[in-house]
Amino acid sequence: MFVSLLYKKRSFFGLLEVYNMSDKPVLAEPKNMFEEFLKTMIEIDASDLHLVHNNPVTFRVHKKIVKTQKFIRGNDIFKLLIESKAIDDYQINNFHELKSANFAVTFSGVRFRGNLSQARGEYTLVIRRLSDKAIPLHKIGLPEQVVETIKRDTGLILVTGPTGSGKTTTLTSLIDYVNKNMSVHIATAEDPIEFVHRSSENSIITQREVGSDTPSFSAALKDVLRRDPDVILIGEMRELETIENGIIASSTGHIVFCTLHTNTCADSIDRLVSVFPVMQQQNIRSQLSSNIRMIINQRLIPKIGGGVVPAYEVLFPNKEIRKAIKEDRIEDIEELMEKYKGDGNILLKDAVQQLKDQGLVDTNTVY
Template sequence: MATILIDKLLQAAIKQGASDIHITVGQPPVFRLHGRMRQLDTKSLEPDDTVSLMKSITPERCQRELQESGGSDFGFAFSDLARFRVSIFRQRGNISMVLRQIPNDMLTPEQLGLPAKVLELCHRPRGMFLVTGPTGSGKSTTLASVINHLNETIDHHIITIEDPIEFYHYHKKSTVNQREIGVDVPSFSEAIRRALRQDPDVILVGEMRDLETIEAAISAAETGHVVFGTLHTNSAAGTVDRIIDVFPSGQQDQIRTQLGSALLGVLAQTLCPKIGGGRCAAYELLNVTSGISNLIRENKTFRIPSMIQTGSKHGMILMDDSLFNHWRADRITMEDALAKAQNPNDLAKRIADARRGNVDDQEGAA
C-alpha cells in the first residue's frame, strides 16, 4: 500500500513542479509549490501511514539512525524522473518526513541568471568561492550548475563532499568523484583532508558547518585547489564575519589574513516568487579584489557593502540592487522585493522614487 502511495505522491510532485513534500500525522500530504504550502485533497495521515511511507523509501542504516538519534537524512532516485533529498524525524513521538525534489536536468548558469563574473571567478586556478543564503534559496542548484559547467569545459578532477549527495554528476571532460557523509566518509573535515591526497583540482564542500571543516577548506584553497562551499548567511559581508567568528579570538587575526588571500568571491542568493508563477533568484556578488582583501585582513568588513556598491566594474552587485532590477523588469512584486531586502526602507524609497520617475543616473548605469 505505502509503495503505491509514495509512488503516486512523487509522480504528482514531479508533474506539478513541487519543490518539497511534507508528510506528517494529522493532515494530508502537503506540497510546496512556488514557495507556498498546498494541502492535497486526500485523507489525513495516521501514525501508521507515516511509518509505512517512511519504511517504503528509507535505507536500513537511516532507519537505525532515526531510532538512535531521532532523525536522519538521505538521498534517493525515483526511477529516472528525479532525485529526492529526504529528511525523516520524530515529532510528538510520531514519524514525519520532508522530501526535497532535486530535478534531473541541471540548469545552465545562464538559465539561473547567474552574474557573468561568477564563471570567471570559478575558472581561477585556486581559492575559495562561497554560495550563501537561507535554506531553500537554491544554493545546491547554483553549485551543481557551476560544477556541471566546469565538467563540460575543463579536464579537471572534481571531488564533491555532500550530505547527502544531491545532483548526480557524470564524467564528461572532467572526472567527478562524489563522496557522501555517513556512507563513504565519516565527516566533512575528514573528507577534505583525504581529498588533498587524491589529486583534485576542484573540491566542493556541501556545507561548511564547523571550525574543522572551515579550517580544512581554507587550507585546501591556499594550497592550490579551487574550493566551493555553502553557508547559511544572507549577505556577502555577513559571510566573511561568520567564518571569522567561528574561530577562537586568538586565531582570528591569522584567519583574516588567510581568508583575505584565499577567498575568490561570495555569491549570496535568495529566491522570490515570480509574477505569473515560478521563482527567480536575486543575487549579491562580492568579488574579492585586492582592496577587499585588505579590508578583510584589517578587520574592516563593515566597509564591504559600500565597496560592492561601487564595484560594478568588477562585476559586483548588492542584493537590494538585484531586487530593484527584478522589480523594475516586472519579474517580482514590490512586496516580495521588500520582504527579501537587506535594507527594506531604503529599497522602498528607491521604488517610490522610480515610480515617480526620479531614477538617478548611477542606478541607470547599474
C-alpha cells in the same frame, strides 16, 4: 491503516483535478506509497512535500502551501521510508543518535532530497524535489565574471542563502560548467548526493556521500588531498574541522566550492570566522581575506504570473574588501561593494530592483 488506504486510490490528494496534467511527462508506475508521493510531486509541480504527525499531507507548489484533506500519523511516516527502502541502516542509526537524517532518492529519473527529523516526539519528513538536469551556467542569471572566476586554479567559492533559495541549483550549474569545460578532477563530499554528475570527455568527477562512502565531511576532506583533486566540492561547511580543512585546501592549489546558510555575503564571512575560538579568529580572517575568490548569496523571488526567479548578490573581493575582511570590518563590506560595483559586485537590493524594472516581479516585493 493510513498508508494502505491511500495506496488504493491515487486521487487521494484531491489535487490532480486542480492542475492541468496534459503537458506532464509519462512517469514510472509507483512501486509503493512513498513513490506515490513522489509521483504526485512531479505531477503537480511541487517543490516540497511536508509530512507531519496528525497533520494534513501538505505540498509547496510555486512557493505556496497547499494542504490536502488527508492526515498522516508519525509512525506511518517512518513506515513509508522503511517499506520503500528510501533510508538505509546508516541513516536509521544516524536518526536514532541525532534525531535527524538526510537522504536522497530517485524516482522516474527525478532526484529528491529528504530530511527525517523529530518534532514533539513524533516523526516528521520533508522531501524536496531537485532539478533533474543541470541548467547551463549562462542561463541562471549570474554575471559573466563568474565564469572567469571559477577558471582560476585556487581559492574558495561560497554559494550561500537561506533554505530554499536555490543554492543546490546554482552549485550544480557551476560544477557542471567546470566538468564540461575544464580538464580537471572534481572530488565532492555531499550529504546526501543531490545531483548525480557524469564525468565529461574533459574531466573526472568522483562524488562521495557522507554515511555510505565516508563517515563525515571532515574525514572526506582529510582523504581528498591524497586523491589528486583540482576542484573540491564540500556539500556544507558545518563544523570547525571541515571549515579549517576547506580553507587549507583552498590555499594549496585547489578551487573549493561550498555552501552556507547565510543571508548576505558579509554574513558568510562572519559565520565562518565565528565557528573558531577567539584566539584563532584573526588568523582565519587573514586566510579568508587571501583565499576567497567569490561569494554568491541568493533568493528565489516569486514571479508575476507564477513561478520564481533568482536574485543574486555577488561579491568579488578586491584589495580594499580583502583588507576589511582581515581587519574585522565586516560592517563596511556592503558599502565597499556599492563603491566597487565596477569590479562586478552586485548587492541583493540592486538585483531585486533590476527584476522589478524588467517586469518579472511585483514592485512591492521585499526580500
